[in-house]
Amino acid sequence: MEYVLSFIEHTLVVYKHKIKIEKSPYSYSLEETLGFKKYLYWEDRIKLEITSEEWLVLWTFPEVTSLFDLYEAVQVQVAGISSLIDGLLSE
Numbered sequence: 652m653e654y655v656l657s658f659i660e661h662t663l664v665v666y667k668h669k670i671k672i673e674k675s676p677y678s679y680s681l682e683e684t685l686g687f688k689k690y691l692y693w694e695d696r697i698k699l700e701i702t703s704e705e706w707l708v709l710w711t712f713p714e715v716t717s718l719f720d721l722y723e724a725v726q727v728q729v730a731g732i733s734s735l736i737d738g739l740l741s742e
Contacts, residue, residue, distance in 0.1 A: 654725045661709065662702045665722055669693045697722045 653666040672692050697718035701710040712718070727733065 652726075654722075654729065660704060662704070662706070663699070664702055665697065665699045665718070665725055667695055667697055667722060670696055695719075 653664060656663040670693065672694055696714060698714075699712040699718055699721065700708050702708050
């Protein structure tokens, strides 16, 4: 899912995507070198970008683990979870 915030003449976009990991982080793996072991899996990544009004990417923020926290916080805010919990607790 993609979340968009328009601000002045630019747009801030945060989204999750998957990337395919095909190589072992340990390139000296004998099994992989000999072709016995396939090292393939998918990882989630979060992108935070500033775009123009025409959706051209002007800046991509560096990938850091705190972007996962930002993405989760945006999901909670958009879903209205905080107000739901507040309503349940006030009754």
